[in-house]
Amino acid sequence: MSETQDQEQTVKVNMDYDLDTPITSKVGLRQGLASYGDPHFSLFLRKVFIKALGYSEDALSRPIIGIVNTYSSFNPCHANIPQLIDGVKRGVQLNGGLAIDFPTISIAESFSSPTSMYLRNLMSMDTEEMISAQPCDAVVLIGGCDKTTPAQLMGGISANKPILHLVSGPMMPGSHRGVRIGACTDCRNNWAKYRAGTIDIEDISSINDELAPTSGTCGVMGTASTMACVLVGLGMMPFAGASAPAVSSARLRIAEETGKHAVAATKQLEKLRPQAVLTRESFLNAITVLQAIGGSTNAVVHLMAIVGRHPKIAGTIDLDTVDEIGRKTPLVVDLKPSGDNYMTDFHNSGGMLALFHEIKSLLFLDAMTVTGHTIGEEIARQSYVAVPRELSVIQPFDKPLYPVSSLVVLRGNLAPGGAVMKASASKYRHLLKHSGRAVVFSNSADMAERIDDPNLDVTPDSVLVLQNIGLVGNPGMPEAGLIPIPRKIASEGVLDMLRLSDGRMSGTAGGTIGLHISPEAADPKSVLGIIRDGDIITCDAEARVLRVELSDEEIQERIKVRAQQVQEQKAPWEARKRIRGYRGLYMRTVNQAQFGGDFDFLTAAGPEEENAS
Incomplete structure (x- = not known):
C-alpha cells in the first residue's frame, strides 16, 4: 500500500470513531448497526468482533458481498455448494470486493416432512431477515433444490438489496440396460412399471442405483430446472447459469462470474435492487420461458408468491396471465416429462441463450437484468453459434413439440x-x-x-x-x-x-x-x-x-x-386456530394456491385487516 493510500485508510478508520461525525452511510459495515443506543459504539464493537476472524481494515473497507450457504448433508442437490462458494469468493475478491458467506436453512425435496413446500415460506423468512440484518452490499443466493430458489427470491425481493442467483445445477443422467435414465421422470415411470408388474424387483433395485448418479438437481425439466430457467427469464441470473451440469467446470466458472457481477452491482445499488430490476415485463418474460420449456406446474404457484412480494407488481399478474401468455407460446424444448431428453442435452444445445434466440419475438427485450444490461443487450453481446437442428433439443418456433399452452x-x-x-x-x-x-x-x-x-x-x-x-x-x-x-x-x-x-x-x-x-x-x-x-x-x-x-x-x-x-370434527380448517409453533403459524396465515401459498403477513400488501387484529 502506498503512503497516500495508507494515509487515506487511516483517515477512514479514524472517522469511524470520530464522535462528532454522524454515521450516515448505508453501505459496508456501517449499514444496519446493532441497537446499542450509540451508533459509534455499535460500529466499534462490530469491528472488534469481525477482526477476531482476521479481517484487516483494508478488507473491511471494500464492498461486502454476502454469500448465502444452503449446504446440508441431507441435501444431495446442494452437494457442490462448498465448491460454488469458493468460486463466488474468487470472483468477488478478483474484482475488489470482500466475500462473506453465511448459512440459511436448506430444503431438500425428499428429506422434508410433511413436504418441502411446507418449509418454503420459512426459508424465505430466514433469507429475508439474514439479508436485512447483516451488513451486505449485495448478496449471492446459492440454491437449487425445488423450493429453495423461489424461497430465496421471495426473501430477496422483500429485503430489497441487490441479489444474484447461482443454482447448483442439474445432475448427469445414468444408464440401465444401455438406456439413459435420470431423476426423476424415470423414477416415476419405472415405479409405475414395477407397480404394474412389467419389471421385477431386481430391475427396480438396479434402476435405483442409476437414477441419480451424480450430485445436483433433477436432470429433467422438473421444478428445479424450471425455476433456474425462470430466474434467467426474470433477469436474475446469467444466461449460462440455468443449465450447466452441477459437476462441470462450467458451473464453477459461472460461480466466479456471479461473484464478479455481485461486486459490479454494488456500484449501481438503486438501479439493481430487485424491486427496481423486476418489472411487469420481467415477469411476462419469465412466464413465456415457463411455457416455452414445458416447465413444472409448481412454477406457477411459486411465481404467484414471488409476484405477491413485489409492491409494484402484486395484483397485476395472476393465473389468467399465465394462461394468456400460454395461448401464444409454443413448447420448443424437448425434455422430459413433456419430451424425451435431459438437461445436459439442453445445455449442449445452447441452453437459455439458444432458447432466447428461438423465442425472441415473444420477449420484452427492454427488461433489465442483474448485470445492468437489458435482456436484449445480453442476447446481442454474447457470442452465439447455433447447434445443428438435428443435434438440438430446441425445436423450431414454427415446428414446436407442442403448439401452444403447455400449461393451462x-x-x-x-x-x-x-x-x-x-x-x-x-x-x-x-x-x-x-x-x-x-x-x-x-x-x-x-x-x-x-x-x-x-x-x-x-x-x-x-x-x-x-x-x-x-x-x-x-x-x-x-x-x-x-x-x-x-x-x-x-x-x-x-x-x-x-x-x-x-x-x-x-x-x-x-x-x-x-x-x-x-x-x-x-x-x-x-x-x-x-x-x-x-x-x-x-x-x-x-x-x-x-x-x-x-x-x-x-x-x-x-x-x-x-x-x-x-366444525364438529375439528378438521384442520377449524383446528388450526389452536395449533402451536410453526405449524400453527403456517396453517393460520397461508394463502390459497392462486396467490402462491405465501403467508399473508409476508406479502407486499400484508395481512388483511381482520386477520391482523
Whole structure:
C-alpha cells in the first residue's frame, strides 16, 4: 500500500470513531448497526468482533458481498455448494470486493416432512431477515433444490438489496440396460412399471442405483430446472447459469462470474435492487420461458408468491396471465416429462441463450437484468453459434413439440379459484376433453389404503379425485397429485387417467392431472371438498373448463352440511386456530394456491385487516 493510500485508510478508520461525525452511510459495515443506543459504539464493537476472524481494515473497507450457504448433508442437490462458494469468493475478491458467506436453512425435496413446500415460506423468512440484518452490499443466493430458489427470491425481493442467483445445477443422467435414465421422470415411470408388474424387483433395485448418479438437481425439466430457467427469464441470473451440469467446470466458472457481477452491482445499488430490476415485463418474460420449456406446474404457484412480494407488481399478474401468455407460446424444448431428453442435452444445445434466440419475438427485450444490461443487450453481446437442428433439443418456433399452452389454467364450479394442468405432459390426449365418474379419496391415507383394492369400483374412464392434500388440509400441499393408476387398471396396460386434487405434483411427473384446485378441499366452502363417488366430472382443457355436473342448489346443500362437519370434527380448517409453533403459524396465515401459498403477513400488501387484529 502506498503512503497516500495508507494515509487515506487511516483517515477512514479514524472517522469511524470520530464522535462528532454522524454515521450516515448505508453501505459496508456501517449499514444496519446493532441497537446499542450509540451508533459509534455499535460500529466499534462490530469491528472488534469481525477482526477476531482476521479481517484487516483494508478488507473491511471494500464492498461486502454476502454469500448465502444452503449446504446440508441431507441435501444431495446442494452437494457442490462448498465448491460454488469458493468460486463466488474468487470472483468477488478478483474484482475488489470482500466475500462473506453465511448459512440459511436448506430444503431438500425428499428429506422434508410433511413436504418441502411446507418449509418454503420459512426459508424465505430466514433469507429475508439474514439479508436485512447483516451488513451486505449485495448478496449471492446459492440454491437449487425445488423450493429453495423461489424461497430465496421471495426473501430477496422483500429485503430489497441487490441479489444474484447461482443454482447448483442439474445432475448427469445414468444408464440401465444401455438406456439413459435420470431423476426423476424415470423414477416415476419405472415405479409405475414395477407397480404394474412389467419389471421385477431386481430391475427396480438396479434402476435405483442409476437414477441419480451424480450430485445436483433433477436432470429433467422438473421444478428445479424450471425455476433456474425462470430466474434467467426474470433477469436474475446469467444466461449460462440455468443449465450447466452441477459437476462441470462450467458451473464453477459461472460461480466466479456471479461473484464478479455481485461486486459490479454494488456500484449501481438503486438501479439493481430487485424491486427496481423486476418489472411487469420481467415477469411476462419469465412466464413465456415457463411455457416455452414445458416447465413444472409448481412454477406457477411459486411465481404467484414471488409476484405477491413485489409492491409494484402484486395484483397485476395472476393465473389468467399465465394462461394468456400460454395461448401464444409454443413448447420448443424437448425434455422430459413433456419430451424425451435431459438437461445436459439442453445445455449442449445452447441452453437459455439458444432458447432466447428461438423465442425472441415473444420477449420484452427492454427488461433489465442483474448485470445492468437489458435482456436484449445480453442476447446481442454474447457470442452465439447455433447447434445443428438435428443435434438440438430446441425445436423450431414454427415446428414446436407442442403448439401452444403447455400449461393451462382451468376454471369452473369445481375450481372457481383456478386449477393448473400441464397439457403437454398428458399421455392420452383424449383425456384433455373427458367426462367420467368420480372415484374419491378423502386424503392420502385413504388413497394408500384403497387404491390397489381389487374391489375398487374404478375403470380407465373414471376420474380419480384426491381431497385434503392442500396447503392447510395436509398441510403443505404435497406432491401427491400424481395419484397412482390403480393396480388392477395399470396391469391392463393403462398409463394415464384423468386425476384431480388440491395438491401439487413433481415437475418431473407427467399425466393428465389437474392440480392446485382452489379453494382447497379443507375449506368448508370448497366444492372439491363435497365431491362424492359417482359424481360426473368434466374437464375440457381447450375450453379451460373443470366442473362437476351438479346443480347449484345441490352444491350449496352439500357445502352447508360439510361446513357443519368441519366444525364438529375439528378438521384442520377449524383446528388450526389452536395449533402451536410453526405449524400453527403456517396453517393460520397461508394463502390459497392462486396467490402462491405465501403467508399473508409476508406479502407486499400484508395481512388483511381482520386477520391482523
